[in-house]
Amino acid sequence: MNGSSEYLLEMRNISKHFPGVQALDDVTFKVKRGEIHALVGENGAGKSTLMKVLLGIIQPDKGEIILKGERVKIYNPRIALSLGLSMIHQEISLVPERTVAENIWLGREPTLKRVGFLKWSELFSKTEKLLKELDLIINPKQKVSSLNVAGMQMVEIARAVSYNSDLIIMDEPTSALSEKEVEKLFNIIRSLKEKGTSVIYISHKLDEIFKIADRVTALRDGQYIGTSDITQVDHQTLISMMVGREIKNIFPKKQIEIGNTVMEVKGISRKGAFEDISFSVRKGEILGIAGLMGAGRTEVVRAIFGIDPIDSGSIFIDNEKVKIDSPKKAIKLGIGLVTEDRKKYGLALCRSVKENISMANMDKFCKLSFISRKKELKACQEMIRLLSIKTPSHKQTVSSLSGGNQQKVVLANWLQTQPKILILDEPTRGIDVGAKSEIHKLMTQFAEEGMAIIMISSELPEILGMSDRILVMHEGRVKGEFSRDEASQEKILACAVGGEQSGK
Amino acid sequence: MENKIGSINYRELLNKYKMVLVLICMVIIMSIVSEHFLTSQNIINIIRQISINAILAIGATFVIITGGIDLSQGSVLAVSGVIAASFIKHGYASIFIAAITGILVSCLLGFINGLTIANFKVPPFVVTLAMMTIARGIAYVYTDGRPIVDLDKRFLVLGQGSLGFLPYPIIVMIIVAVLAAIILYMTKFGRYVFSIGGNIQAARVSGINTNRIIVLVYTLSGLLAGLAGVMLASRINTGQPQAGQSYEMDAIAAAVIGGTSLSGGVGTIAGTLVGAIIIGVINNSLNLLNVSQYYQLIVKGIVIAVAVIIDVKSQKKF
Numbered sequence: 001m002n003g004s005s006e007y008l009l010e011m012r013n014i015s016k017h018f019p020g021v022q023a024l025d026d027v028t029f030k031v032k033r034g035e036i037h038a039l040v041g042e043n044g045a046g047k048s049t050l051m052k053v054l055l056g057i058i059q060p061d062k063g064e065i066i067l068k069g070e071r072v073k074i075y076n077p078r079i080a081l082s083l084g085l086s087m088i089h090q091e092i093s094l095v096p097e098r099t100v101a102e103n104i105w106l107g108r109e110p111t112l113k114r115v116g117f118l119k120w121s122e123l124f125s126k127t128e129k130l131l132k133e134l135d136l137i138i139n140p141k142q143k144v145s146s147l148n149v150a151g152m153q154m155v156e157i158a159r160a161v162s163y164n165s166d167l168i169i170m171d172e173p174t175s176a177l178s179e180k181e182v183e184k185l186f187n188i189i190r191s192l193k194e195k196g197t198s199v200i201y202i203s204h205k206l207d208e209i210f211k212i213a214d215r216v217t218a219l220r221d222g223q224y225i226g227t228s229d230i231t232q233v234d235h236q237t238l239i240s241m242m243v244g245r246e247i248k249n250i251f252p253k254k255q256i257e258i259g260n261t262v263m264e265v266k267g268i269s270r271k272g273a274f275e276d277i278s279f280s281v282r283k284g285e286i287l288g289i290a291g292l293m294g295a296g297r298t299e300v301v302r303a304i305f306g307i308d309p310i311d312s313g314s315i316f317i318d319n320e321k322v323k324i325d326s327p328k329k330a331i332k333l334g335i336g337l338v339t340e341d342r343k344k345y346g347l348a349l350c351r352s353v354k355e356n357i358s359m360a361n362m363d364k365f366c367k368l369s370f371i372s373r374k375k376e377l378k379a380c381q382e383m384i385r386l387l388s389i390k391t392p393s394h395k396q397t398v399s400s401l402s403g404g405n406q407q408k409v410v411l412a413n414w415l416q417t418q419p420k421i422l423i424l425d426e427p428t429r430g431i432d433v434g435a436k437s438e439i440h441k442l443m444t445q446f447a448e449e450g451m452a453i454i455m456i457s458s459e460l461p462e463i464l465g466m467s468d469r470i471l472v473m474h475e476g477r478v479k480g481e482f483s484r485d486e487a488s489q490e491k492i493l494a495c496a497v498g499g500e501q502s503g504k
Numbered sequence: 505m506e507n508k509i510g511s512i513n514y515r516e517l518l519n520k521y522k523m524v525l526v527l528i529c530m531v532i533i534m535s536i537v538s539e540h541f542l543t544s545q546n547i548i549n550i551i552r553q554i555s556i557n558a559i560l561a562i563g564a565t566f567v568i569i570t571g572g573i574d575l576s577q578g579s580v581l582a583v584s585g586v587i588a589a590s591f592i593k594h595g596y597a598s599i600f601i602a603a604i605t606g607i608l609v610s611c612l613l614g615f616i617n618g619l620t621i622a623n624f625k626v627p628p629f630v631v632t633l634a635m636m637t638i639a640r641g642i643a644y645v646y647t648d649g650r651p652i653v654d655l656d657k658r659f660l661v662l663g664q665g666s667l668g669f670l671p672y673p674i675i676v677m678i679i680v681a682v683l684a685a686i687i688l689y690m691t692k693f694g695r696y697v698f699s700i701g702g703n704i705q706a707a708r709v710s711g712i713n714t715n716r717i718i719v720l721v722y723t724l725s726g727l728l729a730g731l732a733g734v735m736l737a738s739r740i741n742t743g744q745p746q747a748g749q750s751y752e753m754d755a756i757a758a759a760v761i762g763g764t765s766l767s768g769g770v771g772t773i774a775g776t777l778v779g780a781i782i783i784g785v786i787n788n789s790l791n792l793l794n795v796s797q798y799y800q801l802i803v804k805g806i807v808i809a810v811a812v813i814i815d816v817k818s819q820k821k822f
Contacts, residue, residue: 307709328711339709346709348702350769359699360710362692369692413710 007066008033008166008198009054014063016049023049024060027224029217031167034196036189038203038213038230040242042432046222047202051169055080055087068166084166088173090430092152096145101127103144104159130162134188149176150293157188168192169200174208175430178292178458179493186212204432206235207461218242243434251465252441254448258468259283261319262452263335263421265304268313273299274476277313281421281452286443288467289456291496296476297456298340301423305337306330317421331360336419338410340426340456346410347398354380354394356409361416383412387442404435411442422446423454428462440466460489474498522814523762523778530785538792546788548671554784555673556732556739558777560755561762562684563728565776566721568759569688569701571768572628574722576617577729577755579639581748584610584733586643589652589743592659599659606737607730613639614726618719632722636752643745652743663739673735680728685773697721701768757804758783761811782807 009031016024024046031037041047052058054065056074065072067083074080094103101123102109110122127140136154144152153176160168170189174182189199189212203209209216210230218225218241225241233241264280274296281287289297303310306324315322317333324330330337339345347356357380358365365376380394387408391401398409407427414422424443428436443466447453457463463470470487472480472495480495518525535542560577567574588606591597597605613635620631665672688694696717699707708714732751737743762779764771786807790800 305709326711326713327709328713331711337709339706345703345705347706348699348769350765351698351702355695355698355702358695359706359712362695366692370690371692371695 006032008068010066011050011054012064012066014050014053014060014065016053016058016060022222024053025222027063027219027222029224030227031198031200032215033166034193034198035214036193036199036201036212038201038209038216039219040203040206040209040216040238041219041225042242042434045219045242045432047219048171049222050219051087051171051200051202054169055085081163081165084163085169086160086163086165086167087169088156088160088171090171090173090175092149092156092176094144094152094155097143099141099143100131100138100147100155101140103155104130104140104162106159127158130158134158134161135184148294150178150181153177154181154184157185161188161192165197167198167200169202171202172204172430173201174203174205176293178294179460180292180497182208204430204436205459206238206433209238210235220244239433242432251462252437252444253466254444256284256444256447258285259450262317264316264319266314266316268300268303268310268315270299270303270308270310273303273308274473277478279471279478279481281454283450283452284447285468286447286453286455286466288463288470289454289473290458290460290463290470290492291473291479293458295473295496297473298425299476300473301337301425301454301456304330305335305423331417331419334418334420336360336414336417336422338407338414338422338424338427340429342403342406342410346413347406349399350397352395353384353389353391353398353401353409356398357383357394357412357416360413364416379416380412383416387412387415388438402432402435404431404438407431407435407439411439415446419451421452421454423456425456426458427455428457428459460492463487463492464489472496523775523782523811527778527782527785530782530789534785534789534792538789540792541789544669546792548669548674550781550784550788551674551677552671553787554780555671555677556736557751557754557758557783558677558780559680559728559732559735560751561758561776561780562680562773563725564752564755565759565762565764565771565773566684566688566697567628567725568756568764568766569697569768569771570718570721571701571704572621572718572721573632573756573766574614574617574725575629575632575752576613576635576639577725577732578748578751578753579636579643580610580613580726580729581733581736581751582643582745583613583639583646584730585737585747586647586652586743586745588734589655589737590647592656593652593654593743599656602659603662603734606734607727610726610730610733611723612726614723614729615719617726618722621722622715622718628722640745643747647743647745649745651745653741655737655741655743660738660741663735663737663741673739676731676735680731681773681777688773693717693720698769701770703769754783757808757811761808766812779811 007030011029014024014027027046027050029050039047053060056076056079065074072083074083104127105123110119111117112119124140131138131140136158138151138154144155147155153173157173173185177185192199201213213230215227215229216233216238217227220242259282261280261282266278268277269275277300291297299308302308304315304324306326306329315324322333324333343349354377358376365372377394384391384394389408389412390405398406428439443453455466464487468484470482470492471478472492474496475498479498482491540546563577564574584606587609588602591602591605592599596602617632617635620626621628662672667675688697696707696712699712700714700717704714733748736747758779759771759776760766761782762775764776783804786804787800790803
């Protein structure tokens with residue numbers, strides 16, 4: 001045993017070049033036994049590439065990996081697993097039509113020797129034991145497709161734990177979890193740590209990192225920036241390590257004069273989704289809607305936008321009662337909706353930036369249903385410039401852009417419709433700090449120009465930082481309303497979990 | 505991976521024109537192997553032979569770009585053919601009206617396909633599979649299973665005649681291809697076809713009436729199948745209820761070889777034409793080399809499989 005045995009894993013001088021970009025440049029990354037090590041950096045900083053190298057998904061050009069004091073070569077993910085490395089991927093990779101138990105032990109099912117028949121009872125009892133250990137209330141016999149996203153995420157976590165790995169990599173594990181479930185995950189992480197398991201925790205949410213991590217390493221543009229004990233850094237330093245500049249004002253909120261009521265929603269209900277929702281939003285105002293995952297926030301805005309029908313209640317725009325039965329109608333009335341999950345609802349990924357930017361606006365560029373190329377191109381280039389979308393050209397397929405730039409493309413699509421009311425559902429989920437701040441700046445700018453903005457967000461700092469007024473939803477109902485001044489993290493959270501009725 | 509920023513590179517170009525390259529290679533090899541291959545008569549022959557498949561394939565391209573599939577084209581083609589033939593044979597209507605009637609009935613069948621898919625959210629595969637059987641049944645019922653032969657000489661011009669050195673089927677194919685390209689690239693409808701295939705949810709949220717576009721796309725596919733049916737009836741001088749069996753497969757194959765992605769959102773008319781020509785060249789070459797029909801099927805199948813493998817591989821880059 002020498003001095004280096006303090007480290008479970010050492011990745012030394014790792015370099016990886018892709019055509020056109022140095023994805024990793026001489027990066028060194030060390031993880032101690034039983035520590036929770038946060039890995040931070042903007043999108044494209046090289047975090048994913050580094051983890052892919054560790055798991056053997058890609059091979060580095062240079063550098064070595066030392067695991068438990070021994071030099072190892074990891075050619076494929078199977079070797080990584082056998083060496084005690086497992087990963088929870090950001091995107092869920094379960095077989096939806098199979099049970100929880102089958103998913104957790106996929107490929108490692110207990111079978112009768114040689115014959116290969118499954119031992120179902122053992123499969124289920126093993127799963128039950130594992131889920132109990134993790135304090136998860138999930139039925140092992142349930143089909144995965146019947147779980148909500150958070151439930152699926154928990155199954156992924158259980159699967160990663162079931163390998164009894166020495167090191168678990170978690171890539172944005174909380175992106176689909178509510179605050180309560182995040183707490184549960186943290187408890188699981190802490191108990192893993194007690195057992196001596198190390199965790200590499202990748203997240204954009206700095207609050208989480210300060211809560212759970214022991215140490216933190218920052219990467220920027222493929223380079224190693226530094227490692228530090230979490231107690232030695234604060235938000236500002238961490239952010240400046242990631243972006244290389246200080247973001248003075250994380251939330252560029254401005255006091256804007258708030259005008260007349262633009263939209264008023266009176267007592268709308270949709271069976272099984274939400275009930276008796278009333279609120280209004282005014283010119284220049286940013287209305288935040290907070291709540292836990294599944295509180296019915298997305299359902300409300302979908303209904304307002306005419307995607308789903310409402311059973312009762314009415315909507316007024318500029319004091320006039322309107323009936324919105326399709327997105328087309330909503331757009332005509334001056335509403336824009338930046339949906340949650342841009343890949344699923346927002347973008348045609350295999351199509352170009354230009355086509356995505358003009359998707360909701362083709363009428364504007366068409367004469368007798370023929371497209372005016374010139375007009376369209378001009379408008380799109382204007383948008384690319386206005387939102388500073390980083391793309392080599394308007395012809396680039398959207399799938400090759402970073403998350404932040406993809407989100408800007410969705411925004412551009414809606415800006416072109418020149419909405420009076422812009423609804424943003426989780427506008428900054430899964431995008432890096434720099435792009436996040438840019439989107440916040442744009443929101444402020446739109447409000448200044450007189451737009452009324454409704455923003456759904458599960459990130460409390462974002463809600464608190466950007467909203468003039470905050471609506472809190474719980475189980476399909478509005479539970480409270482707070483002004484910017486009276487709102488606090490504690491009050492909103494208490495309200496969101498269904499605590500005391502509060503606000504005006 | 506964000507490594508593609510930068511100028512257009514080789515691989516991208518190669519990727520874009522890979523099937524053209526394949527075609528050029530085939531032509532070069534064949535012109536060395538057989539002296540009959542690279543003659544103007546043989547070339548025109550090939551293109552005339554593919555014209556019906558190309559027209560069907562253009563319909564298939566629209567459908568596949570939306571992420572759907574149309575298995576009923578071959579049967580719908582037969583319905584159109586027998587209706588046009590019988591109208592002419594029995595003198596129900598002028599030749600022109602007879603042809604139009606056949607095509608309109610095909611449009612209606614395509615329209616029903618689209619309506620069912622859009623409104624009941626049934627997978628296109630199942631709906632058009634059902635229509636494949638139904639339309640074939642209609643063709644048999646209508647003709648009582650007997651071919652309608654010996655049609656008016658003037659009707660045969662469409663399939664057999666030519667304008668100067670260009671046979672009419674080729675002219676029709678070129679007109680269809682040009683119109684299709686104009687619709688696909690220059691109109692709002694065309695753009696919506698791509699948007700729906702790219703992401704139907706996003707298209708819906710963006711205010712696009714997705715149901716309407718889907719209905720139109722299947723109607724268009726029916727229309728082109730109808731046109732192909734009339735052309736085939738004219739060419740073989742028969743309204744044949746068995747006509748067009750498994751033609752839809754060749755049409756889909758041409759589209760896929762030409763780079764249309766079965767997962768939707770990607771495809772071009774030029775690519776589809778290249779795909780149809782490749783299939784035509786394979787058939788012609790094997791004929792010239794005296795390879796039996798049976799082997800031709802195997803070779804064609806392999807080419808299709810390879811094309812799809814290449815398609816999937818090149819998509820993985822994203």
